[in-house]
Amino acid sequence: MAVCINQAFYHLGLYHAIDEQTICQFHLAWHQDLKREEINGEFRAWSVPPLPRFRAPQVAAFCRLVFNRIKKGQMAYAFSSPVGALSKSGALKEGVLGLTCASFVLAVFEAVGVDLVEYLPWEKGPKDEAWQHWITKEIGKDDAGHAQRLAEQIPALRYQPYQVFGASLAGSIPVDFEEAEALGVRAREIVNSWS
């Protein structure tokens, strides 16, 4: 069970076991596009979060349940809070508009009783709102109705991929904003130095 991130540190997912021999990547790639696929190099770095003993297999089992229950990758992309976002079967709960790639990862852990971060307080980034407007515009090209609902969520708190990845590197969880931010920035420096 690992948290994985792409080279640019803007897309986050999970590596988890399908069986005793196979590991896959599982991530919310885009609006209505929850993917489980073979590891294909999309994610550059990965980290095993400091989960309590016996808990990592539970996260993996929940991921497999979600994949089996969510048909055709139907998972909306939006800026909702990850806290309590997923039902027992992994679907979005009623009233939850959707998640981002990073908040989906947080929501998976939260659904099995593990918090990677202290959700509040969480600082807004200087570009969060502009990013949310850009996402809304892009989704609006295919789903105008969803984009309208997205626009109503702005400004929303944003748990950025590098911050969640940073949280997975901590010595213990949950971590606060400052620690997630610092570890995420440091991890990005390390990964960039490999290139």
Add this chain to the structure above:
Amino acid sequence: MALTAPRLDVLIGDPSSGGHFGRQQTRQESPSTLEEDVSYDFSWLQHAAELYGGGQKAAALDVVYDRVDRLLSAAEYKQLDVLFSNIFVENLPPELLLALLTVTLPAAGKLVGRLAFYDQVWYSLEQAGESADEILHGLE
């Protein structure tokens, strides 16, 4: 800001070569996981235990998650309470016990037998020399 013992062990490449599949179990399976006079069919739990004992740990967890999720979807809370009150905690490996607690977490308030089961699991882990509070954190 304090960084609490960060582990900057960023990993790279194919994780299948990294061997991050959790830890080895130390307990032994025993033939029976349930009381005998249970009126519901819980043979799936025995099946899960057998899969686990045979080394198919992911498949064993999948059986538990799938079956309990279906019971919850059907609002079969009474059946799950019967299950909780009849499990031989000592005869199931910790990962399957935690699976039962994890998958029922969203319905904890509706399952009157779950808290007693949680206590049994807690005690069982402590008896086995594990840190039950740490392992079960967030599952009560």
